Amino acid sequence: MSCAPRNARKRSRPVRAGNGSSPKAITSIRKVPMMNKKRVTVPEVMAAKGKRKLTMLTAYDYPMALLVDQSDIDMILVGDSLAMVVLGHEDTLSVGMDEMLHHTLAVSRGAKRSLVVGDMPFLSYHGSIEQAVLNAGRFLKEGRAQAVKLEGGARVVPQIKAIVEAQIPVQGHIGLTPQSLAQFGGFKVQGKTAEAGAVLIEDAQALTEAGCFSIVLEGIPAPIAAMITDAIPIPTIGIGAGSHCDGQVLVIHDVLGLFDRFVPKFVKQYVRLGETIREALTRYREEVENGLFPGPEHTFSMDDQEVAKLETGKRKKPRDAARIR
Numbered sequence: 494m495s496c497a498p499r500n501a502r503k504r505s506r507p508v509r510a511g512n513g514s515s516p517k518a519i520t521s522i523r524k525v526p527m528m529n530k531k532r533v534t535v536p537e538v539m540a541a542k543g544k545r546k547l548t549m550l551t552a553y554d555y556p557m558a559l560l561v562d563q564s565d566i567d568m569i570l571v572g573d574s575l576a577m578v579v580l581g582h583e584d585t586l587s588v589g590m591d592e593m594l595h596h597t598l599a600v601s602r603g604a605k606r607s608l609v610v611g612d613m614p615f616l617s618y619h620g621s622i623e624q625a626v627l628n629a630g631r632f633l634k635e636g637r638a639q640a641v642k643l644e645g646g647a648r649v650v651p652q653i654k655a656i657v658e659a660q661i662p663v664q665g666h667i668g669l670t671p672q673s674l675a676q677f678g679g680f681k682v683q684g685k686t687a688e689a690g691a692v693l694i695e696d697a698q699a700l701t702e703a704g705c706f707s708i709v710l711e712g713i714p715a716p717i718a719a720m721i722t723d724a725i726p727i728p729t730i731g732i733g734a735g736s737h738c739d740g741q742v743l744v745i746h747d748v749l750g751l752f753d754r755f756v757p758k759f760v761k762q763y764v765r766l767g768e769t770i771r772e773a774l775t776r777y778r779e780e781v782e783n784g785l786f787p788g789p790e791h792t793f794s795m796d797d798q799e800v801a802k803l804e805t806g807k808r809k810k811p812r813d814a815a816r817i818r
């Protein structure tokens with residue numbers, strides 16, 4: 494007969510695995526669909542023009558990269574928007590190479606199918622051409638990305654040519670390029686006049702000739718984006734550039750409703766995860782405060798007899814308690 498106290502007996506139901514012999518694993522692993530698909534390649538992205546719409550989202554870490562990859566998104570951009578939506582900076586200017594590489598490598602570990610594009614941060618390609626090539630190369634060598642993206646039109650053609658010459662695929666980025674914030678005087682739609690639109694079309698042509706495999710068009714009127722898309726043989730990936738582009742890209746925190754400091758007009762929030770997370774965390778806090786979490790199902794137990802031995806031992810003198818082992 495056990496001499497364990499009543500409450501000890503109640504809480505000490507042993508946790509057993511299916512065969513009743515070994516303890517249950519501490520964690521439970523949820524199965525996710527196994528994507529046994531090959532990685533999207535740069536030539537495939539280029540060949541998609543005029544055949545199917547391309548999809549691209551940003552990601553900055555391993556779990557999000559896994560989810561984007563498992564959703565069959567063609568490209569993952571490790572954007573310098575990292576600075577704002579993950580690191581809490583005011584704009585994208587403060588993020589550097591080391592932070593970008595750190596996050597690119599985490600994304601690359603999660604992305605098995607999506608093509609990973611590393612975003613070259615402010616001042617990483619503005620000095621010498623040699624510095625631009627070496628920094629671009631670090632995204633492939635250290636970040637395990639398959640391509641890089643950099644902002645600017647005709648003025649960055651020498652850098653792009655040299656990077657492409659080094660066998661590193663480059664995605665261009667024109668329009669409302671956030672690294673030019675100071676020059677633009679804020680996040681303002683670009684190319685709204687015929688003259689400004691013409692410059693953007695020339696920029697897109699210059700980037701195409703320099704060897705870019707695609708170009709992001711950000712924050713420009715839809716008619717200009719459509720003219721560029723029709724004028725160049727490489728895919729245009731729009732963000733706030735209308736539906737005629739060859740593909741679309743969005744910042745994942747915007748898509749999931751995880752960043753609400755401001756929500757640009759071109760963003761569609763497909764879910765409001767921020768609210769869902771806040772609700773879940775509030776419930777967690779309340780349950781801990783009210784003693785409802787952890788419940789029996791989250792608690793490790795031990796055999797009644799072992800508890801009883803300990804309880805009995807506790808009542809004896811320390812020397813006797815040692816003997817009962």
Ligand code: KIV
Nearest residue numbers: 551572573574709744
């Ligand atoms: O950094 C970024 O997320 C970007 C996209 C907005 C295209 O450059």
